[in-house]
Amino acid sequence: MERELTMEFARVTEAAALASARWVGRGNKEAADDAAVEAMRSVFDTIHMSGTVVIGEGEMDEAPMLYIGERVGTGDAPELDVAVDPLEGTNSVAKGVAGAIAVVAIAQKGGLLHAPDMYMDKIAVGPAARGRIHLDAPVLENLTNVAQALGKSIDDLTVVILDRPRHQKLIQNVRDAGARIRLISDGDVSPAVACGIEGSGVDIMMGVGGAPEGVLAAAALRCLGGEMQGRLWPENEADILRAKALGIVDVNKLLTLDDLVRSDDVFFAATGITEGPLLRSVNFTAQGALTHTVVMRGQTGTVRFIEAQHRFDKKPHYAMKGVLQENTRE
Template sequence: MDRNLAIEFVRATEAAAMASARLMGRGDERAAMAESILAMRSMIDSIECRAKVIIGEKGLFDGVSLEEGIEVGRGEGPELEIALNPLEGARVCSTGGYNALSLLAIAEKGSIFRPPAVYMDKIGVGPDARDVVDIRETPKENLTRLAEIKKCRVRDLTCVILNRPRHVNLIREVREAGARITLISDGDVAGAISTCMPDSGIDIIFGEGGAAEGVMAAAAIKCMGGGFQGIFRPKNKAEEKLLLARDIAPERVFDTEDLVDGDIVFAATGVTNGSFLNGVLFKPWGAVTHSIVMRSQSGTLRHIKAEHHFDRKPRY
């Protein structure tokens, strides 16, 4: 895959972030999502590639979509697959909260796994612990192993868990083990990425969340050398049939290579301030964005601070 595509696609996350950030704290999730989709689609369609959306965002806004199955790009150049979320944490953005992102992952054709279910049980860690955790084990066992590899005590560890009623028992088990917890309202992709950031203070992410977000998290963690495991959790008979149709055993564990095979490029831009990216900062002359872009083949992670002058380009 052409390495120059990484910079091309980070422009798409920048555009989506600036568009949605205009509506930060305005209380309108749908409007913020619509603006992010319109901006991201416009930018992707200017890139010389033929990309199929494997994981997208449902909805049609002003005749524009980024749904699963559509073709994007200029229709020339390499055939790619793309997984995207123009606004990860739409609710967070609408309330002016923490860790809203615009993100995407690109790969060569046949590389990105299309989730057959809506939900997935997940565990994610940084590079030092990728070979010691096991999603089939108890939280206490995984935390004990993690503390051993990090040469610390369990009480020194911090876990990210989505604040949902379904996680009552998980939260109790983690607390009983002695670890600290950061409960988040949304945005578990950001939480997963944080496990691989040395200064984030986050050691592990546990719990059940969106399967699409699980694939996105796996893409980012793969680029950073971390570890990710997931088990699909069907919520109805239709999803159970989809798993059976694709010959997926009910308790099969998927790792990063199962979910995102081959060379992966991942890009993310902060919409609101977060644990590893600052949000969009508007200025009289334009805006400042902070992004990361990384590639699994090289392991390179770039932090990009960009100044966008609106008198020289479209407004967001």
């Protein structure tokens, strides 16, 4: 893929973040998600590529746009797989709490695991701890190995876990090992990616979250040189059938980073909506807004943080529709 696409994908996540940020703290996660989806879709239409959504808002009959199988882009080469989460952390936006981002991952056709909309058990670390984790290893063993790799004591490790009843045993095991825990209410892509950014304050992410989100995080960690392992966590027979329909024959298979993202020819972009460990929030100003975005390219390992100023009086309407509509009501 051409490196010039990097900034194009940043525009995609910026638009989604700007549109959904108007809904922060307003208790309407559906409206926030709809705004992000519409803004992201409209910017994709301007990019010179022939993309197919492999991870998106659901099946065609469940989502009006950015559904699995939808074609995005102008239709020109190259042929690309597209994974999106226009608003990762809908509850975070609705409540006005930390951790919401707009995120995309792009790879050559066939480069991303077509993950079904179900749960996945995951573990993620940054480059320094690559090769020192295993999803099936005891918690203490993983934490000991990661601490050694990072030159820390276990007491100094920070582990991010989704605050869910299913994680009670995991949380207790981490506490018994002596590590610190940061419980999050929503959105495990951002902390998984943060594992690979030195100084983020996140050392390891563990626990069961969304499988599509696992692929998005894996794309970033592939760019960063980190590591993720996962295993699908079906709740019922319907989940198993859904996975098999997407070509995953063995739902119990341990998925490595190479299974989740099959080559280094991958891009990742994310823009902060609310404050998080990786990205700052959208901040509205008298003339527009400020955004904070990270873009990564797997082939070179380049990571760029972009601080952008957006002028609403000059911004093309296709990228700012949701925000402009909101401004007219204020």
